[in-house]
Amino acid sequence: MKAESAASLPSAQLPLGVQLPDTATLAGFAPGPNAAALAAARQAAIGPDERGYFCGGPGKTHLLQAACRAAGEAGRRATFLPLTDWRDQPPAILDGLAGLDLVCLDEVDAVAGNRAWEEALVGALDGWRTAGASVLAAAPAAPAQLTGLLADLRSRLGWGAVYALQEPADDDKRRVLVARAASRGLTMPDEVARYLLTHTSRDLRRLMPLLARLDRASLAAQRRLTIPFVKQVCQT
Structure with a gap:
């Protein structure tokens, strides 16, 4: 399986280990009112140049991790990046994500006010788009509502469809x-x-x-x- 956690990438670039839980599968997601979000995660796992952003209720992290796992099972190179855990690391670690097919950014609101990380993410998102990589991101609120982030970063996070997840029945x-x-x-x-x-x-x-x-x-x-x-x- 080629889906890469932080632990499987060069330690000099990605110093914090992240492992995908066994339960992180697309089949294990209860779609209910969130069927469109599940379809977007599934498409990003197999297709190039897909964009999606998840906000709102529970299930955001699950979708990102599951898409990452599904990408690996499809023979694509992917990584899951929880920014709450990484915000104290140098943003140069993003350089290690060049050449991947899918990048899943969780808790992007965690870098609000960290100008170095915000600017690095703007550059990385531009680079991934140019390379045709798919990108999924998640935070509690929609990009336009993350007023603590740079406007350029908010606009890039909103390049694809925004899915407001609801609590499943x-x-x-x-x-x-x-x-x-x-x-x-x-x-x-x-x-x-x-x-x-x-x-x-x-x-x-x-x-x-x-x-x-x-x-x-x-x-x-x-x-x-x-x-x-x-x-x-x-x-x-």
């Missing part, structure tokens, strides 16, 4: 839980998925570690996922 979340359990070899009945969403968390990101716990507990106890067993695991 519980039925969509339930389907994702069942599908992700199946990817681990677990059969999760619908009533168990409903129980988790009602009694633990409605945030899928928080439910993934719990799903991993249930997987380990089920294997160790040789038990199926039932509501009594899930209650027992949650209480330990």
Whole structure:
């Protein structure tokens, strides 16, 4: 797989390691009202010169990481760059991203007020566009609303379509839980998925570690996922 995390690129250029979680897949995203955003991430993963920007509700990071993984599976070179983690590093690390097919920039608002990073991103976005690379970016608000960023950077972040993500419905979340359990070899009945969403968390990101716990507990106890067993695991 050619999708590159920061850890797989030259350490002199990208000093902070970033690994894509196993759950970061396009198939594992609950589309619901965000089907257009999912389609944009899928297209950016396989096509050149695509642009997209995700803002609003949960799922932004998942889409970026999943697009990066899908690009690698398609034989393309991609990287995921969480700017909150990188803003204290020299922006020259962006030079190491030349020649990639897909660049996914998360939390771009994190560099607001850091003129060196903002100017470096303007230059990098120009370079990626000239080279025909695809770029996906994400932040809590739309580019036009990120008033703390340079105007030139805001305009470049808005070169493609802007997708305001909405919270998926519980039925969509339930389907994702069942599908992700199946990817681990677990059969999760619908009533168990409903129980988790009602009694633990409605945030899928928080439910993934719990799903991993249930997987380990089920294997160790040789038990199926039932509501009594899930209650027992949650209480330990």
